[in-house]
Amino acid sequence: MTAQSRTRRRLLSATTALAMACAAPIAAHAAAVSSGAIKADDVDIGNPIAQTVYLSLRNESGAEAYARAVQTPGPQFHKFLTREEFVKRFAPTDADIAKVESALTQLGYTIDSVFPNHLAIQVIAPAGTTEAALGVKLKRMTVNGRTGMVPTGVPTLPASIRDLVRGVGGLNTLHLAHPLKRSSAIAGQATTTKFVAGATLTGGKPGSYLPQDFATRYNVNPIYANGFTGRGATIGIITLANFYPSDAYTFWKAAGLTVDQNRITTVNVDGGTAIAPSDALGEGETDIDVEQSGGLAPGANLRVYVAPNQTNANFVDAAEAAASENIADTVSISWGQPELDYFAEPSQNVAASTYIMDAFHDVFLEMGIQGQSVYVATGDSGAYDTVRGCPNSGTPSASAPVCNAPYAVDSPANDPAVTGAGGTTLPVTLKLTSGAVLTVAQEQAWSWNYIYQQTAAQGHPIALAYLFSTGDGGGVSSYFKKPYYQVGVSGITTTKPGQSFTEDTGSGPQTLVTLPAKFAGRNLPDMSADADPETGYQFLEEGSIVTFEGGTSFVAPQLNGVTALAVQGTGGRVGLMNNIAYGLGDAATDDITAGDNWGYTGKTGYDNAAGLGVLNATKLANALLTLKSLYGR
Incomplete structure (x- = not known):
């Protein structure tokens, strides 16, 4: 089944002008978990974990420029694109997606679904497979009364797909949004x-x-x-x-x-x-x-x-x-x-x-x-x-x-x-x-x-x-x-x-x-x-x-x-x-x-x-x- 034909099985469902978004330098001071700090336990290696692999835009600068143009009074003002047009011009191609899927499969992941906008692939893998694939350890911790899982270390994907991937979501269940x-x-x-x-x-x-x-x-x-x-x-x-x-x-x-x-x-x-x-x-x-x-x-x-x-x-x-x-x-x-x-x-x-x-x-x-x-x-x-x-x-x-x-x-x-x-x-x-x-x-x-x-x-x-x-x-x-x-x-x-x-x-x-x-x-x-x-x-x-x-x-x-x-x-x-x-x-x-x-x-x-x-x-x-x-x- 190709990325183009795959439907969203786990998703039961069916602006914009802006500047280049570049990261500011943030200094983080590392300190290991000590015996007197927060208790951390290993996650069961057989525990299946649903994850989402977020893909990078294929033409990021072009997307930023177009987003600005459609909100700027002028010849392109409000010439909005359909999702299909967006994918064709700015999103990862079918070949890009196939390349990422192949690499993930070789790492032991099961491919679940691809979002139609080509910006994310949903996958599943046991905790042990995930740790080996990304080079991290998954720990369970309790902070402010909430117990959740967090990855230690920096997740690393194969060099062959690193430029195509923003990162992998689903590994952190501790730090979440609130209303x-x-x-x-x-x-x-x-x-x-x-x-x-x-x-x-x-x-x-x-x-x-x-x-x-x-x-x-x-x-x-x-x-x-x-x-x-x-x-x-x-x-x-x-x-x-x-x-x-x-x-x-x-x-x-x-x-x-x-x-x-x-x-x-x-x-x-x-x-x-x-x-x-x-x-x-x-x-x-x-x-x-x-x-x-x-x-x-x-x-x-x-x-x-x-x-x-x-x-x-x-x-x-x-x-x-x-x-x-x-x-x-x-x-x-x-x-x-x-x-x-x-x-x-x-x-x-x-x-x-x-x-x-x-x-x-x-x-x-x-x-x-x-x-x-x-x-x-x-x-x-x-x-x-x-x-x-x-x-x-x-x-x-x-x-x-x-x-x-x-x-x-x-x-x-x-x-x-x-x-x-x-x-x-x-x-x-x-x-x-x-x-x-x-x-x-x-x-x-x-x-x-x-x-x-x-x-x-x-x-x-x-x-x-x-x-x-x-x-x-x-x-x-x-x-x-x-x-x-x-x-x-x-x-x-x-x-x-x-x-x-x-x-x-x-x-x-x-x-x-x-x-x-x-x-x-x-x-x-x-x-x-x-x-x-x-x-x-x-x-x-x-x-x-x-x-x-x-x-x-x-x-x-x-x-x-x-x-x-x-x-x-x-x-x-x-x-x-x-x-x-x-x-x-x-x-x-x-x-x-x-x-x-x-x-x-x-x-x-x-x-x-x-x-x-x-x-x-x-x-x-x-x-x-x-x-x-x-x-x-």
């Missing part, structure tokens, strides 16, 4: 109430906002007034947790929205995943993504790509599926993990896996060339993205290390081929049970710094450790270079000097990674909207209403839904929004000049707290219509 949603700090937990069948959801209040409230705040209503609902467009959701579609249909009906009762299609990638009770696997995140995007574009169809969150391959594989199908016109992702996760984990003797970011970049590049818009939540740990995954306070131990908080960003929002969705706090007055009164006078960049400062000033302080560093993700990538659409933009910054990531497992801080100083990297976020749970939203999960919920994971699907309206309104896909947004500035967004994300402050023009500002949907839609009239596409 980027947040509950209220003031209430301690978001309020949950059992939904009564046939009830009507009432919005209009902080903590209980509905898609209609977003539409009013961010000037979507004039688009509806012109008859656009997203009809004919398909929204894609890439997620790592399954959900009950019935929750979304109930939510939309209760919110007063009329939708097609067959609009949702679930696409199981890598076998998908079961629905876990009590949001154990992140089901609530998928509910949010579907309900928000579909609520803002009630006429659009939704295609939900569900992959398990078991290995470092599953997340990328979900993106590969969305790109390979090329059905979704616009896509959002509300999961991520610190960019630093990919640099190294020397204290555990785990090799760097930056090739995962490269694999993501290749597939996002493809999606942009195909005209698929991609929105990714920038995270909810402010300017210090590692804080959420590794606490910076407490008693350190081997299984629960304590880390410092360097300036860092989230992945895959760090990719230049996606639109990074940041967050704000809406104007509000909140009266706390302590007697403190919180006041936000104007929409501002989101962090809980305002809670810390105002409660302290009024004599009712909330501990800094409880609030830090919750806020919208923003900063500078230490891996991806500054993309062309950010060149010459006032407010674009470089990485901070003197930044390193340290971890203490009980025997003192150890430097894991030293970050480059003043590196001209990709800046985040791109554009923002309300994400603070204190001025946040309600959604439905397993028949219960959850209120005072927020996070940038709301913003990504909201931008996704608004883009579906633009797809209908302009008569076609619009691709990566960044070039247009940066080119137009306040002609497409409304500036945010207040607030902070702990490390950066809102100011006139671009900033790393709120990006270009908040969405103004009608402004952006009018800009897209103007470009269409000029270039006929």
Whole structure:
């Protein structure tokens, strides 16, 4: 069976201009696993391991150039390619794939499937065969209460195919993405109430906002007034947790929205995943993504790509599926993990896996060339993205290390081929049970710094450790270079000097990674909207209403839904929004000049707290219509 004819058996299923993505120099300080550090056990050599071999683009520079051209006003503007055209021009050839398959087979791998976009081959091999083939040891470790497998050493493939392969995913089951949603700090937990069948959801209040409230705040209503609902467009959701579609249909009906009762299609990638009770696997995140995007574009169809969150391959594989199908016109992702996760984990003797970011970049590049818009939540740990995954306070131990908080960003929002969705706090007055009164006078960049400062000033302080560093993700990538659409933009910054990531497992801080100083990297976020749970939203999960919920994971699907309206309104896909947004500035967004994300402050023009500002949907839609009239596409 040839690579061209092989179907995806394990995948049950059926933008974009950007700069050259070159790696920055990252210094990792190696240290072997010691007897006092994290316990490591060998993986059973007979344990079968599903892996994904990610292939390099055949014509990377050509793909980068074309991705830029289709988003630049001119002769190639919006001349998007089909998947088949993308493969023919930029992806590995059938001969390349056959060569990689032959080498893998000789190493003892069983070839399972090839993605139609030619960017990934799925394979299976026992642990012992994998170790011998890649020159690594597979270890089981427990960190922060999670037990998983990691490879030690640097995986090495035969020289004959090394130039064709980015890397091998599926060997790391320890460092995985997490949903980027947040509950209220003031209430301690978001309020949950059992939904009564046939009830009507009432919005209009902080903590209980509905898609209609977003539409009013961010000037979507004039688009509806012109008859656009997203009809004919398909929204894609890439997620790592399954959900009950019935929750979304109930939510939309209760919110007063009329939708097609067959609009949702679930696409199981890598076998998908079961629905876990009590949001154990992140089901609530998928509910949010579907309900928000579909609520803002009630006429659009939704295609939900569900992959398990078991290995470092599953997340990328979900993106590969969305790109390979090329059905979704616009896509959002509300999961991520610190960019630093990919640099190294020397204290555990785990090799760097930056090739995962490269694999993501290749597939996002493809999606942009195909005209698929991609929105990714920038995270909810402010300017210090590692804080959420590794606490910076407490008693350190081997299984629960304590880390410092360097300036860092989230992945895959760090990719230049996606639109990074940041967050704000809406104007509000909140009266706390302590007697403190919180006041936000104007929409501002989101962090809980305002809670810390105002409660302290009024004599009712909330501990800094409880609030830090919750806020919208923003900063500078230490891996991806500054993309062309950010060149010459006032407010674009470089990485901070003197930044390193340290971890203490009980025997003192150890430097894991030293970050480059003043590196001209990709800046985040791109554009923002309300994400603070204190001025946040309600959604439905397993028949219960959850209120005072927020996070940038709301913003990504909201931008996704608004883009579906633009797809209908302009008569076609619009691709990566960044070039247009940066080119137009306040002609497409409304500036945010207040607030902070702990490390950066809102100011006139671009900033790393709120990006270009908040969405103004009608402004952006009018800009897209103007470009269409000029270039006929």
